[in-house]
Amino acid sequence: MSLLTVDSLTKHFGGVKALEEVTFEVEPGEILALIGPNGAGKTTCFNVINGLLPPTAGRVFLDGVDLLDLPPYHRARLGLARTFQNIQLFGGMSVLENVLTGRHLGLPVGPLAALWPGAGVRRAEAHARRQALDLLDLVGLADKEEWPAESLAYGERRRLEIARALAQEPRLLLLDEPAAGLNPRETEDLMELLARVRERDLTLLVIEHDMSLVMGLSHRIVVLDQGCLIAQGAPAIIRRHPRVIEAYLGREEEEEESEEGRDGSLDSSPIQ
Amino acid sequence: MEAYILHLSIMAGIYIILTVSLNLIIGYAGQVSLGHAAFFGLGAYVSALTSLNWGLPFPAALVLAMLFAGACGLGLGLPTLRLKEDYLAIVTLGFGVIVDLIMVNLTITGGPDGLVGIPAPVIFGLSFRPPVRYLALVLLTVGFTLLVVHRLVHSYHGRALRAIRDHEVTAQVMGVNTPAYKVMIFTLAAALAGAAGSLYAHYITFINPESFGLHTSILVLSMVILGGMGSLAGSVVGAMTLAVLPELLRRAQAYQDLIYGALLIVLLIWRPQGLLGGGKLSLKFLRKKE
Numbered sequence: 001m002s003l004l005t006v007d008s009l010t011k012h013f014g015g016v017k018a019l020e021e022v023t024f025e026v027e028p029g030e031i032l033a034l035i036g037p038n039g040a041g042k043t044t045c046f047n048v049i050n051g052l053l054p055p056t057a058g059r060v061f062l063d064g065v066d067l068l069d070l071p072p073y074h075r076a077r078l079g080l081a082r083t084f085q086n087i088q089l090f091g092g093m094s095v096l097e098n099v100l101t102g103r104h105l106g107l108p109v110g111p112l113a114a115l116w117p118g119a120g121v122r123r124a125e126a127h128a129r130r131q132a133l134d135l136l137d138l139v140g141l142a143d144k145e146e147w148p149a150e151s152l153a154y155g156e157r158r159r160l161e162i163a164r165a166l167a168q169e170p171r172l173l174l175l176d177e178p179a180a181g182l183n184p185r186e187t188e189d190l191m192e193l194l195a196r197v198r199e200r201d202l203t204l205l206v207i208e209h210d211m212s213l214v215m216g217l218s219h220r221i222v223v224l225d226q227g228c229l230i231a232q233g234a235p236a237i238i239r240r241h242p243r244v245i246e247a248y249l250g251r252e253e254e255e256e257e258s259e260e261g262r263d264g265s266l267d268s269s270p271i272q
Numbered sequence: 273m274e275a276y277i278l279h280l281s282i283m284a285g286i287y288i289i290l291t292v293s294l295n296l297i298i299g300y301a302g303q304v305s306l307g308h309a310a311f312f313g314l315g316a317y318v319s320a321l322t323s324l325n326w327g328l329p330f331p332a333a334l335v336l337a338m339l340f341a342g343a344c345g346l347g348l349g350l351p352t353l354r355l356k357e358d359y360l361a362i363v364t365l366g367f368g369v370i371v372d373l374i375m376v377n378l379t380i381t382g383g384p385d386g387l388v389g390i391p392a393p394v395i396f397g398l399s400f401r402p403p404v405r406y407l408a409l410v411l412l413t414v415g416f417t418l419l420v421v422h423r424l425v426h427s428y429h430g431r432a433l434r435a436i437r438d439h440e441v442t443a444q445v446m447g448v449n450t451p452a453y454k455v456m457i458f459t460l461a462a463a464l465a466g467a468a469g470s471l472y473a474h475y476i477t478f479i480n481p482e483s484f485g486l487h488t489s490i491l492v493l494s495m496v497i498l499g500g501m502g503s504l505a506g507s508v509v510g511a512m513t514l515a516v517l518p519e520l521l522r523r524a525q526a527y528q529d530l531i532y533g534a535l536l537i538v539l540l541i542w543r544p545q546g547l548l549g550g551g552k553l554s555l556k557f558l559r560k561k562e
């Protein structure tokens with residue numbers, strides 16, 4: 001059975017049809033890329049899967065469980081984690097504390113556990129700390145554990161956000177444009193990191209504009225345009241899909257006319 | 273003179289409990305409450321009434337005051353904490369006004385005149401009427417409050433609270449049950465304020481609604497802001513300063529409020545994060561949510 005099922009998902013914002021009857025599935029262990037021009041509805045799709053926005057119609061299942069009425073923190077418990085297009089760190093916390101917050105679900109519940117922490121609670125906290133340090137090591141931030149999260153460079157913040165999401169030990173990780181704003185070297189590092197992350201028995205759903213990353217990493221690709229799913233399949237198929245080429249080229253022409261292709265994250269020849 | 277210092281110390285101790293508990297809501301969980309004095313008053317009245325009418329010993333009256341105030345905090349928290357900050361400000365303000373009106377209008381609470389003859393605590397035959405002993409009792413409660421709050425905010429629950437304060441949506445995505453945390457903090461803070469109310473009632477021995485109105489809520493809020501949001505040491509310093517400062521300014525009589533207000537303004541310009549605090553007062557609730 002597929003891990004995530006998105007079934008006829010529709011989301012309207014007033015007159016804006018951000019998602020229109022979108023249906024796709026994510027299989028366990030795969031890396032699925034969600035691509036499409038800006039405004040196609042990709043982030044909205046994540047927000048609905050995540051529970052941050054209610055859908056107008058349609059359903060989302062995680063491993064067969066209907067997520068519709070569950071709040072985001074309940075979905076997290078079922079194994080859903082994500083990062084944000086505009087990085088959302090806890091600015092007032094240290095780098096380590098940010099990752100530890102991702103471990104929240106792994107710690108004992110109930111206020112009394114904190115007021116009189118017994119040996120069990122203290123062991124759990126020590127364990128969470130070790131796990132968090134391991135993750136910082138994985139993303140290359142081990143030497144900055146005490147830094148305030150706000151003081152990190154842009155690329156480091158992206159990696160910290162990924163470490164925090166990994167700390168949740170999710171089954172499905174949603175990454176919203178993880179390479180946005182990264183230079184080519186950082187993007188390469190990111191690809192390497194994601195490849196290593198995959199070994200953790202994890203399924204990835206990635207929104208990305210960087211085509212080298214999409215083509216190099218994903219097993220399958222789902223393409224959205226103006227809220228509609230216009231194609232899905234293996235990278236080799238999507239690369240030559242006429243509707244995909246049309247969607248991207250149409251978009252590019254518009255941009256060149258209006259703002260000289262200001263959107264640097266969209267590769268100059270995305271379908272190549 | 274000595275008696276006067278004792279009196280100031282006892283009052284300062286009671287204000288410390290109030291300030292620390294309000295700081296839990298505002299400084300740690302990042303929520304708004306403009307009606308904290310209502311829980312203070314509920315604790316005072318419950319403790320006084322159960323002592324006067326049922327002859328309950330002080331420890332039992334204190335526990336009942338905490339439970340009742342805590343239950344009211346829970347009752348207020350459950351329906352309202354799903355609200356955004358701006359609504360929460362209005363709801364807590366309204367709650368304070370309603371509790372005030374109830375105290376003024378019920379016969380059992382003695383109306384505007386309040387209650388008199390509230391007995392001094394007697395614990396295991398030991399009377400706490402002498403101010404030195406009462407101060408010890410207050411300090412013990414202050415110590416207990418600080419210990420509980422310190423443990424809570426320095427545990428992973430404290431981290432969850434700061435996550436809620438920094439970024440509520442992201443905290444939810446991390447699996448933090450934000451409504452549960454907010455209700456828990458409201459309940460705990462209300463119960464602690466109820467304990468402060470009980471201590472106040474049995475010390476002053478007569479209470480009326482005047483002590484538990486909006487101006488007290490604002491005073492405690494000032495103590496939190498002065499000391500610093502999210503700082504326990506700050507709350508202690510803030511409460512002591514504002515509990516003592518008006519007394520020092522008493523000679524200035526007519527100018528007392530003026531000097532007092534001016535000092536606060538100067539401080540907040542000079543150190544907007546409060547004397548010992550790390551974060552600024554969140555005025556998020558005054559801004560429109562996007």
Ligand SMILES: Nc1ncnc2c1ncn2[C@@H]1O[C@H](COP(=O)(O)OP(=O)(O)O)[C@@H](O)[C@H]1O
Nearest residue numbers: 013016018036037038039040041042043044045
């Ligand atoms: N919260 C919202 N309120 C109103 N409109 C929104 C909201 N979020 C997204 N939209 C609109 O929905 C469309 C899809 O946006 P989005 O999902 O962010 O696209 P993408 O991530 O693919 O660039 C856009 O037209 C956007 O303006």
Ligand SMILES: [Mg+2]
Nearest residue numbers: 042043044085
């Ligand atoms: Mg987006």
